[in-house]
Amino acid sequence: MSTEDVEGFRLPRSREANERLHALIPGGAHTYAKGDDQYPEDLAPVISHGRGAHVWDVDGNRYVEYGSGLRSVSLGHAHPRVTEAVRRELDRGGNFVRPSLLEAEAAERFLATVPTAEMVKFAKNGSDATTAAVRLARAATGRPRVAICADHPFFSVDDWFIGTTPMSAGVPAATGDLTVTFPYGDLAATEELLTRYEGEVACLVLEPATHTEPPPGYLAGLRALADRHGCVLVFDEMITGFRWSEAGAQGLYGVVPDLSTFGKALGNGFAVSALAGRRGLMERGGLRHSDDRVFLLSTTHGAETHSLAAAMAVQTVYTEEGVTARLHTLGERLAAGVRGAAAGMGVGDHVVVRGRASNLVFATLDERRRPSQEYRTLFLRRLLAGGVLAPSFVVSAALTDADIDRTVDVVAQACAVYRKALDAGDPTPWTGGRPVKPVFRRRA
Known part of the structure; x- marks a missing residue:
């Protein structure tokens, strides 16, 4: 039996x-x-x-x-159009001491696919991209706290998130204490949180949608809350990117975050992720501003050509097919x-x-x-x-x-x-x- x-x-x-x-x-x-x-x-x-x-x-x-x-x-x-795009780069070298033109082409392709963003920086995994968004929000606002959606299971392997889970071993309690939570779909509770920590919350981090659709007006209301309280709105589009629409959930629901992170489907198994967002924020991680520099993303393999070629091919297949x-x-x-x-x-x-x-x-x-x-x-x-x-x-x-x-x-x-x-x-x-x-x- x-x-x-x-x-x-x-x-x-x-x-x-x-x-x-x-x-x-x-x-x-x-x-x-x-x-x-x-x-x-x-x-x-x-x-x-x-x-x-x-x-x-x-x-x-x-x-x-x-x-x-x-x-x-x-x-x-082993999708043929993706593997062929990668194969074309294999004999051309994969990583150089200076940027390759492919980096500009990949950025142009991504921003054409996700037109709600104005700049993009590539990395290898979602954790790095999302942590970079948090660091950028803290730098831009001068605030220490991060507010994450309590109903979403994972944002990053880094301390600001892992310190809030049962697997918090190795994370100083003081680090975890800087992360607070808000419930998905409840604007009143989120506003109460932002009021309780008035002037302390750098960003709201959430998946714009998961196993439930966002309640009518919720994402727009969250956008308004972030603006009213002066914090950065970050959409984690690791899952929703491409699966909800080619431009992610932000493209489907018509609500533009300040920053968003993509990965997973972007490379069809090849290691590539992206941090994208408003130029005014993203430039803080660049060289053309007069503010304190933000160590945004600086990864040895972030611009590896094979994965960027894969990402461009994926976006082409999504759009054309x-x-x-x-x-x-x-x-x-x-x-x-x-x-x-x-x-x-x-x-x-x-x-x-x-x-x-x-x-x-x-x-x-x-x-x-x-x-x-x-x-x-x-x-x-x-x-x-x-x-x-x-x-x-x-x-x-x-x-x-x-x-x-x-x-x-x-x-x-x-x-x-x-x-x-x-x-x-x-x-x-x-x-x-x-x-x-x-x-x-x-x-x-």
Whole structure:
């Protein structure tokens, strides 16, 4: 009863590779969200390669993949137009002692795609870009505090954010105390916060949208609040960039932040991020002003030509091939299929799909409709055994209708077992071991 159709599903080579990874790399991965603690026990596949919407693990199993590269590979793995753009640069050198013309071309391309920004600076990861925005806001306002949206899970690996999470070890308490929080969608609470710390808050940092749409007038109201209280409005568009529209959520909703940060989909897996914003602010990190200099972004590899070429190709593909619209179409088909499969198995109130169609996540709820890591473990285990690698249901443009139909079939089989566990009042016999764990927790 406890194992049924997953009895024969084993990943011996992946298990061995995970042990090798843990021996050499803290956490066994370079991103905590990729850790094997996020997967059922002994069922964390180690990837050999990928193409399009499929990946293969070192055990030879093929999966339909969702959330590719933590949402970064939105066109699919090894997209030909992106790889060709990179290939053209390979024999031309990748990094020089002075800027290359490609940097200007990449900046022009980005600012044409995101016309709400006036200047841009590239880096390699989102954390650096968002921390640079915070530093710039503090320099421009002369204020120490940062206000972040409490409902959004991640902004940076740096102390100003990590000090507010359960993984705050190594961060001085005084640093964390300078970061305060406000709730998403609640303008009154945000104004109360800004009034309480009048003249102290340098910036408001938030994702403009996540699994819920912004309430009508919310982003415009936040813009007005920032202006009234003299603080900088920062949109973290790491996820919303390109997935909401080519110009990000700011382009879709028509509200212009002072600064915004992009990454993930920008490079289709290549390492590139961007800080963009108003010229008057961005120039504070440059050479053509008379104020105190801001050490904005100065990264050895920020202008590496291969990634900038990839970013330009990604923007071209999005624009010419209507990728954002395709992501929404695929996501709508997947969401409808999963909801139908869950309802058909009597677990529609327990396996719940949420979010914008281009950025779907799922919740696994217990008998009392509370989030459950045990039920998530059961669900993930069944998906993996069915050839679906899905820490989320975030789609890539490489998915086909057949991929989605297959996914829905596997979800239906998983939901049948989910129903049995609910009826038994205990998912443990179907989890195969310890439950998956949240990323942010105090103890390993």
